[in-house]
Amino acid sequence: MSSTASTSTATSSSTDTGLAGPAADPPPTAGATSPWPRRLLMALAALALTALVVQLVGPRLRPHLYAGTVLQSPTEAPSLDFLDLTSGEPLDLAAFDGEVVLLYFGYTSCPDICPGTLARATLARASLPAADQDGVTVVMVSVDPARDSPAEAERYVTSFDESFLAATGSPADIDLATTQYGVFHQRSADTGATGGALDGGYTIDHTSSLMGIGPDGHLRVVWAPDVEVELLTADLAALLG
Amino acid sequence: MEVPRWLWFAGSGFALLLVAAMAFAIFEPIQVLPRLRLAPGYAMATAEGDVVTSESVRGSVVLYSFASTDCDADCAASFATMAEVRDRVTAGEAELGDVDFRLVTIALDADPTAAELAAASAASGADGTTWRWVAGDEATVANVVGAGFRLPLRGPDGGSGVDETVFVLVDGLGVVRGDYRYRTLADDADKLVRHVDILGREIRYANGASAVAYEAAHLFLCYP
Numbered sequence: 001m002s003s004t005a006s007t008s009t010a011t012s013s014s015t016d017t018g019l020a021g022p023a024a025d026p027p028p029t030a031g032a033t034s035p036w037p038r039r040l041l042m043a044l045a046a047l048a049l050t051a052l053v054v055q056l057v058g059p060r061l062r063p064h065l066y067a068g069t070v071l072q073s074p075t076e077a078p079s080l081d082f083l084d085l086t087s088g089e090p091l092d093l094a095a096f097d098g099e100v101v102l103l104y105f106g107y108t109s110c111p112d113i114c115p116g117t118l119a120r121a122t123l124a125r126a127s128l129p130a131a132d133q134d135g136v137t138v139v140m141v142s143v144d145p146a147r148d149s150p151a152e153a154e155r156y157v158t159s160f161d162e163s164f165l166a167a168t169g170s171p172a173d174i175d176l177a178t179t180q181y182g183v184f185h186q187r188s189a190d191t192g193a194t195g196g197a198l199d200g201g202y203t204i205d206h207t208s209s210l211m212g213i214g215p216d217g218h219l220r221v222v223w224a225p226d227v228e229v230e231l232l233t234a235d236l237a238a239l240l241g
Numbered sequence: 242m243e244v245p246r247w248l249w250f251a252g253s254g255f256a257l258l259l260v261a262a263m264a265f266a267i268f269e270p271i272q273v274l275p276r277l278r279l280a281p282g283y284a285m286a287t288a289e290g291d292v293v294t295s296e297s298v299r300g301s302v303v304l305y306s307f308a309s310t311d312c313d314a315d316c317a318a319s320f321a322t323m324a325e326v327r328d329r330v331t332a333g334e335a336e337l338g339d340v341d342f343r344l345v346t347i348a349l350d351a352d353p354t355a356a357e358l359a360a361a362s363a364a365s366g367a368d369g370t371t372w373r374w375v376a377g378d379e380a381t382v383a384n385v386v387g388a389g390f391r392l393p394l395r396g397p398d399g400g401s402g403v404d405e406t407v408f409v410l411v412d413g414l415g416v417v418r419g420d421y422r423y424r425t426l427a428d429d430a431d432k433l434v435r436h437v438d439i440l441g442r443e444i445r446y447a448n449g450a451s452a453v454a455y456e457a458a459h460l461f462l463c464y465p
Contacts, residue, residue: 039249042246042249042250042253043249043253043254043257045250046249046250046251046252046253046254046257047253047254047257049250049254050251050254050255050257050258051254054258063456063460065452065453065456069276069414069416070276070456070459071276071277071278071279071416072275072276072277072459073276073277073278075278078388172380175380175381175384176384176388178282179281179282179283179384179385179388179389180279180281180384180388180389181279181282182279182280182281182282182295182415183282184282184283184284184294184295184296185282186284186294205296207282207295207296207415219278219279222279222414222416
């Protein structure tokens, strides 16, 4: 005769209270990895996305990168004790507060560098939106008062643009102004010929930089005479704000 | 609280940019000298009759000093500083590369004779090539030194000269990059050499994409 012991075993670890106990942790699986490489990937992806956003949005937020040399001078541009040859009135730089003044030292008999530089200034100003063009005034200071009469100077600058101004002063005033603006000028050997440089007369060696005086009256930017028109236009727009 | 994934992305990128900006400001991998103002235009003559102009030194880094031709004891310190800066820069202590370095001493007395100018040049230690003395007439000195370099030309006793030792550092574009006044600053050859080095590095490396970084340094950093 056999007997089978029956055993009763507890079949459930839960009691009949209707509450579920805490979920048991899933058993560790083979090959589990640290979460850190994944987080590093996420950080690199975030950096790449940020770089993309900066590339797209940055140019709108970044300060303008000037083509000319930006001066950090806290002082106002040196005043010019000159006569406005186009109006016959004294030239007062303070009258241009709120505007950008493109200042250039040249003369009407200048064979090449002056017309080239003034042509660039003309094109750059004309490339600005119409509303901004009135905010830019080009002034040429003649370093050759002996030959540049008021009529000749006015004819010369207005041949580029009707709005351009010409000014000059006594030799002493010109020497002072050119010194303060870092402009060298020296008359070449006198050939004895009358008339302008193109007619065999003397020439004047001079620094041909374009000076940008900002709306606050401070000398802000200096451009080389061969600055590209597009870059000069962009710089003028930035100066106007 | 579980952080959303998009916040992880944004926060990580922003944090990295912030750390980069702070590192740029703290460690100053790029140093620049401020662009203070335009150096004056001028034409002045040496004792040999050569004319030195602001255009003839364009492209070179120039250190200017100012002294009367009869200044001896009072100017000995500044002459020694000029000589030391010249020797150390030409020996390669400043990274100028192919950029020329010159020193110019402007005579404060108007129209000195060639002999007086030559004697002052020799006594100061100027060699006549890298370091030259130049002079001009009264109006030129007043314009260039007074209005251009902004030096008070006459001391309390009304004589020629200035009351303080002054050096002015000008870059190849004719922009004043350093204006060193008062004895505690002006006699410091170490500082002058270091600044010539900083200027030389900017001239050599501020090209292409690096130009943006150098302009950012001009905008956002304090100056050394």
